[in-house]
Amino acid sequence: MRQRLTARLGRRTVQPLALASAAVVLAACSTDGKADSGADMAADDAKNGGPAAIVVEPGADSEKVPVSRKVTVRADGGSLTSVEVGSPGPGSLSGTWSKDKSVWTSTTPLAPGATYTVKARGKASGGSAIGKTASFTTEAAKNTFVGTYNPDKGTKVGVAMPVSITFNKPIHDKAAVERNLKVTATPAVEGAWSWMKDRDGKDRVDYRPKEYWKPGTDVTLRMDLAGVNAGGGVYGTQQRVVNFRIGDAVTSTVDVVKKP
Incomplete structure (x- = not known):
């Protein structure tokens, strides 16, 4: 009798642990059964007032950028206040703003064989200042x-x-x-x-x-x-x-x- 009672008690103590492990597994999954990606977590972090950042494309120190490409400056978790893109020879690029001033997109074509510098300033959703300076070089001209x-x-x-x-x-x-x-x-x-x-x-x-x-x-x-x-x-x-x-x-x- 003592052996049977001990076995029964042992099985009862295991069940709560199994339920707790299942709860942990469920909590780590999204509602559709897929794990949250790092990008989704970063986006949620910015929406919830987390660290804001300015993203420039083409990226910093890029080389041989096609002249057909546009320059995009984006403020994640905030808005832009100023964007300057230029090269000593070709000069400055013009651009358009999104309605919420979170994205700037160039409208002037890039010149070949030129190094452009991007200087962007903005504000996080909480009011703090953010900034970004980057440079890239376009592919050389054939003529x-x-x-x-x-x-x-x-x-x-x-x-x-x-x-x-x-x-x-x-x-x-x-x-x-x-x-x-x-x-x-x-x-x-x-x-x-x-x-x-x-x-x-x-x-x-x-x-x-x-x-x-x-x-x-x-x-x-x-x-x-x-x-x-x-x-x-x-x-x-x-x-x-x-x-x-x-x-x-x-x-x-x-x-x-x-x-x-």
Whole structure:
């Protein structure tokens, strides 16, 4: 009798443990019998006021991004307050906002062979500030142009020397290229660009100051041409900073009236 009673009591003590284990298994399953995914849990966390974040696509440090792709900036668990996307050559991208300002999507086509930087700011649903900075590079263009510049970097030139750039391909959109060329000087000067054909028939652009350079002037040429469309499907690839200095003024006077 004692053995039977002990066996019965043993079976009774096991049953509550089995029921508790079953309850744990049921609690770990969703109503449809599938386990919750990490993405679903993260989304629920953001909806419930959890840590908010800004997501940028293409992702940070992506390379060879197709130019057909759009840039998307999304605030998970909050909203966006500002989005800036740009590259030194092609410039800034325009975009549209979702109604709740949680998503920004680019509308300007990407330029090939350019590195874009994304700077996004926003607010979490609880009011705290969130931010994200990322960069990506687009795939290189199949048809490109480059410019040969003069004076060269680190040289010393005369007061009448122009800044000259000769291109290896025809430049159809001269305004787009000129917008991404800049000359600065110390002391500052007033000057302008002018287009012409060089002796070989190539497109060339010169920058000349309104007056001769002053001796000792430090001049900087900036060429932000990477990704710039020169027309006809030809894109720039150069990012250059060229510094040179103006030397002493040397003047030669020739009298063509008098004869030797």
